[in-house]
Amino acid sequence: MFAFLRFALAGFVILTVIYIAVSLYSRAVRRGKLGREWDEDIRIGDRHAYVEEGLRQYDRSLRRKLILGVYVVPAIVVGTIIYITNYM
Structure with a gap:
């Protein structure tokens, strides 16, 4: 158990x-990208x-939240590997 926690x-x-x-x-x-967009189009x-x-606006966007997948995807992969190794 301590090995898993570590x-x-x-x-x-x-x-x-x-x-x-x-x-x-x-x-x-x-x-x-925002800086280039302003330089090319707006300039006002x-x-x-x-x-x-x-x-x-970016901080509230879906793309920002998708970065949390860095935590979710590896946890699912490790959990799946542990399940398959122990119970199948």
């Missing part, structure tokens, strides 16, 4: 690092305000 804790830490990296990368890509008003408003 494995689960290590996995959670690794997945947290991966989640933070993917989240920061995705946000940086979105910020770049404040660029910084436009990008910040776009990032606020």
